[in-house]
Amino acid sequence: MRCSKENLMKNTTKLLLLCLFSLYGFKGNAQLKTGDIAIVGYNGVNNPEELAIVTLAPISAGETIYITDRAWESGGGFALNNTVAEGLVTWNVTTTIPAGTVIKAAIAAHATTPTVSGLSAYGSTVVTGWSSIESSSSGDNWFIYTGSTANPTFIFGIANWSTDTPGGGSG
Numbered sequence: 612m613r614c615s616k617e618n619l620m621k622n623t624t625k626l627l628l629l630c631l632f633s634l635y636g637f638k639g640n641a642q643l644k645t646g647d648i649a650i651v652g653y654n655g656v657n658n659p660e661e662l663a664i665v666t667l668a669p670i671s672a673g674e675t676i677y678i679t680d681r682a683w684e685s686g687g688g689f690a691l692n693n694t695v696a697e698g699l700v701t702w703n704v705t706t707t708i709p710a711g712t713v714i715k716a717a718i719a720a721h722a723t724t725p726t727v728s729g730l731s732a733y734g735s736t737v738v739t740g741w742s743s744i745e746s747s748s749s750g751d752n753w754f755i756y757t758g759s760t761a762n763p764t765f766i767f768g769i770a771n772w773s774t775d776t777p778g779g780g781s782g
Contacts, residue, residue, distance in 0.1 A: 643674060648755050648766050651713070655751065655771075659719035659728075662753065670708040670733075676766070677701055677756050678716070681740075683768075689760050698740025699760075700727050705734040 647670070652663030662678070670676075678700040682690040690697075700718070708714075716729040718741060725741040752770040756763035 643668070643670065643676070643757050643764070643766050645764075645766060648676070650753055650755070650767060650769055653753070653769075653771065659717040659726075662716045662718070664714045664716060664755075666708050666710055666712045666714075669710050670704055672705050672707050672734075674704040675701065675757065676704060677754075677760070677763070679754050679756075680751050681754070682752060683754065694740045696741070696743050698725060698738060700730070701737040701739075702730050703734045703736070706732075708733050 647666065647668040649665050649667060650662055651665050652661070654661040679689065679698065681694075681697045681699065684690050698718070700716075714729055714733070716727055718738070719726045719728075720741040720743055722742045725738045727736050727738050730736050752768065754763075754765060755767040756765045758764045
């Protein structure tokens, strides 16, 4: 069987087209978007404080997710004036998390080494801040985001104000 240059070109073209069509549906590491994760429970009475987090979409390995109770300033950016009582969890996801997974995260304040448990089944965490109890008696907020603190992509946010004044001010 003799292989002509024309047949070789046709077969090479077919192989390249097959490869391209195979990759067409491949999305790789999908980006998280607003609403893909939600906080469905919060217990701020004790130390550690507890969050119940549900994944509403699959979370791919390789994602870096941030969880914080730092306030978002009206001019943009996170408030960094109280990093003793407020903190940040950096969660590097190393195992794909299926949609519908509920994860209980417990954040323990400590003067030198605050910790978070519950997220390590799906990756590694780094905790900063929270050297004292996290929750404010006048309420608190929680944000889950990706990106950076300077330019976050918000996935979820919640405020649980303990006041009857709109906007959370003391009344």
